[in-house]
Amino acid sequence: EVQLLESGGGLVQPGGSLRLSCAASGFTFNSDAMSWVRQAPGKGLECVSVISGSGGSTYYSDPVKGRFTISRDNSKNTLYLQMNSLRAEDTAVYYCAKAGEGSGWKRFFDYWGQGTLVTVSS
Amino acid sequence: DIQMTQSPSSVSASVGDRVTITCRASQGISSWLAWYQQKPGKAPKLLIYGASSLQSGVPSRFSGSGSGTDFTLTISSLQPEDFATYYCQQANSFPWTFGQGTKVEIK
Numbered sequence: 001e002v003q004l005l006e007s008g009g010g011l012v013q014p015g016g017s018l019r020l021s022c023a024a025s026g027f028t029f030n031s032d033a034m035s036w037v038r039q040a041p042g043k044g045l046e047c048v049s050v051i052s053g054s055g056g057s058t059y060y061s062d063p064v065k066g067r068f069t070i071s072r073d074n075s076k077n078t079l080y081l082q083m084n085s086l087r088a089e090d091t092a093v094y095y096c097a098k099a100g101e102g103s104g105w106k107r108f109f110d111y112w113g114q115g116t117l118v119t120v121s122s
Numbered sequence: 123d124i125q126m127t128q129s130p131s132s133v134s135a136s137v138g139d140r141v142t143i144t145c146r147a148s149q150g151i152s153s154w155l156a157w158y159q160q161k162p163g164k165a166p167k168l169l170i171y172g173a174s175s176l177q178s179g180v181p182s183r184f185s186g187s188g189s190g191t192d193f194t195l196t197i198s199s200l201q202p203e204d205f206a207t208y209y210c211q212q213a214n215s216f217p218w219t220f221g222q223g224t225k226v227e228i229k
Binding site for chain 1: 154167
């Protein structure tokens with residue numbers, strides 16, 4: 001059974017940093033691209049970052065480019081999101097998602113974690 | 123960026139009704155489209171990928187169709203557990219983008 005378990009969310013002041021983790025199990029972790037998708041309170045879904053199975057290729061959405069860094073440790077089956085220079089508009093539930101269905105860089109999210117809430121406020 | 127526009131934004135329906143949700147892409151995306159279901163406080167769940175392929179374990183009352191710019195999600199006979207918000211997502215090019223969501227409510 002595929003399981004994705006996020007951790008690391010919390011309350012942080014504007015300009016602060018936070019590191020999210022996602023522990024994966026139940027599948028061959030290094031075979032699949034992984035992603036962080038966020039959802040602001042009462043809003044829709046936004047894919048903020050994607051990383052290839054090897055970790056050698058990454059993508060960032062424009063709102064987070066230069067501030068967030070996605071990485072993975074395939075020896076630990078863990079995905080990370082380092083978030084720096086946080087802003088109020090980064091407040092959201094952050095989901096770890098497995099981008100398993102599809103081909104190459106055209107992929108859909110077949111499994112999701114339960115989400116971790118990040119609140120940026122003074 | 124490819125914009126995904128869903129309609130309607132919300133729909134009121136009764137158990138047993140047939141419900142259709144549409145999603146339009148701002149440019150052609152072939153069949154690189156998925157549909158997700160999200161219930162309050164829960165993570166989204168993949169229902170349909172590749173525009174029309176049913177994800178394993180998803181009931182057959184869900185179906186998807188379309189290609190290019192116009193897509194449809196159909197629930198053939200609405201069940202109580204189907205009241206939720208539905209999102210489309212394009213995977214044709216970065217950034218992978220979602221529609222704004224369609225809330226299916228009890229009539």
